[in-house]
Amino acid sequence: MGGAPRRGAAGMSVSVHIQQRLGDFALDVAFDSEGGVTALFGPSGSGKTSVINAIAGLNKPDTGRIHLGGRVLYDSGDGINVPPHKRRIGYVFQEPRLFPHMSVAQNIEYGRRNQLYSTPNDGGLSVLGIAHLMERYPRDLSGGEAQRVAIARALTSQPEVLLMDEPLAALDDTRKAEFLPYLQAFVAKTSIPVFYVSHAMSEVAQLADHLVVMREGRVARSGALGQILSDPAAISDIGVREAGAIVTVTVTRANDSDGLSALATSAGRLFLPRVQAEDGATLRVRIRASDVMLSKDKPDGLSALNILPCTVTQLHEGQGPGVAVALRSGGDTLMARITRRSARAMGLRAGSSCYAVIKSVAVAPTDLGLRGGLGGGLGGTP
Numbered sequence: 081m082g083g084a085p086r087r088g089a090a091g092m093s094v095s096v097h098i099q100q101r102l103g104d105f106a107l108d109v110a111f112d113s114e115g116g117v118t119a120l121f122g123p124s125g126s127g128k129t130s131v132i133n134a135i136a137g138l139n140k141p142d143t144g145r146i147h148l149g150g151r152v153l154y155d156s157g158d159g160i161n162v163p164p165h166k167r168r169i170g171y172v173f174q175e176p177r178l179f180p181h182m183s184v185a186q187n188i189e190y191g192r193r194n195q196l197y198s199t200p201n202d203g204g205l206s207v208l209g210i211a212h213l214m215e216r217y218p219r220d221l222s223g224g225e226a227q228r229v230a231i232a233r234a235l236t237s238q239p240e241v242l243l244m245d246e247p248l249a250a251l252d253d254t255r256k257a258e259f260l261p262y263l264q265a266f267v268a269k270t271s272i273p274v275f276y277v278s279h280a281m282s283e284v285a286q287l288a289d290h291l292v293v294m295r296e297g298r299v300a301r302s303g304a305l306g307q308i309l310s311d312p313a314a315i316s317d318i319g320v321r322e323a324g325a326i327v328t329v330t331v332t333r334a335n336d337s338d339g340l341s342a343l344a345t346s347a348g349r350l351f352l353p354r355v356q357a358e359d360g361a362t363l364r365v366r367i368r369a370s371d372v373m374l375s376k377d378k379p380d381g382l383s384a385l386n387i388l389p390c391t392v393t394q395l396h397e398g399q400g401p402g403v404a405v406a407l408r409s410g411g412d413t414l415m416a417r418i419t420r421r422s423a424r425a426m427g428l429r430a431g432s433s434c435y436a437v438i439k440s441v442a443v444a445p446t447d448l449g450l451r452g453g454l455g456g457g458l459g460g461t462p
């Protein structure tokens with residue numbers, strides 16, 4: 081995915097190849113990831129939690145292996161099954177699960193008490209913004225604050241991998257919006273590989289480096305997030321409404337006039353509803369395929385502000401009347417979903433030149449992800 085900075089965790093490879101029967105459900109999963117944030121994405125019941133429970137050692141697969149960096153956590157062939165407390169894993173659940181009778185400081189201290197190891201790295205703790213919450217009790221925390229404390233507590237055991245199972249699922253939209261910038265800053269900073277379970281593509285697109293798409297206990301797709309999201313053939317696994325590429329942008333003027341921000345892409349300028357980021361910050365922007373129109377000629381007199389020159393790389397026809405058009409735009413990839421009829425009328429084929437037209441207000445704050453640097457985040461009103 082374009083120029084997104086690599087983090088320290090990249091290179092801590094993770095390999096999960098497991099089979100397990102759970103009642104009527106058959107889990108048969110194989111994927112490898114280079115570390116960073118690996119998202120497990122899929123509908124309810126597709127097996128995401130079962131996979132991270134196997135990594136945590138809470139589920140014992142029937143067969144297979146789980147490797148984390150150079151460590152073998154489980155290998156049925158060699159009879160290796162490291163017990164959960166020796167796996168050095170931090171787990172953040174949907175609910176913060178803090179002890180109600182302990183202050184924030186005591187909750188965190190509880191995590192630290194079991195600490196067997198020490199590393200000089202704070203693991204990303206400093207960006208969680210919890211210093212002023214230490215004396216409070218869980219009942220006096222918002223849902224988002226409690227989740228920030230839950231992450232801090234998971235970090236104090238110096239985990240080698242952090243498992244997050246839908247940490248936003250129990251938050252309402254306001255709390256989600258409040259918590260997400262912290263989560264983004266955390267994953268941008270931490271050097272610990274993170275497994276992030278979610279059925280919400282907007283979260284995954286903001287946070288993940290590697291995407292594992294789960295379906296009915298199996299891996300439908302696994303690969304770099306940007307590559308999968310911009311692959312028209314992946315639409316059937318991602319969902320038509322969610323499909324769309326991620327573009328890496330640099331903020332040129334965060335506070336441009338009339339509530340917009342000016343952003344530079346490799347192919348030209350984008351204007352989006354104001355982003356809460358510094359000038360010069362690097363962000364990732366998800367542009368849904370259904371929000372991109374195509375024109376053979378450069379449009380003139382159009383209300384849309386964002387017009388990027390593109391070359392068609394691939395057309396992918398689905399079952400219905402739509403066609404997904406993969407586009408190269410400078411160094412970035414875009415995707416447009418238009419009707420077959422339009423594609424035919426425009427004579428589009430691989431190699432065709434055209435213009436992508438993106439409506440500014442179509443890109444919501446939840447389509448923006450923080451990349452590199454701290455102190456930025458989401459914002460703006462669509």
Ligand SMILES: Nc1ncnc2c1ncn2[C@@H]1O[C@H](COP(=O)(O)OP(=O)(O)OP(=O)(O)O)[C@@H](O)[C@H]1O
Nearest residue numbers: 102103104105122123124125126127128129130131
């Ligand atoms: N111990 C078990 N015994 C029987 N069935 C199980 C067991 N654990 C999980 N399952 C079944 O395995 C399937 C996958 O569950 P899992 O929780 O891994 O899915 P998920 O993708 O995380 O879903 P959700 O988002 O709803 O949590 C479900 O049908 C579930 O009922």
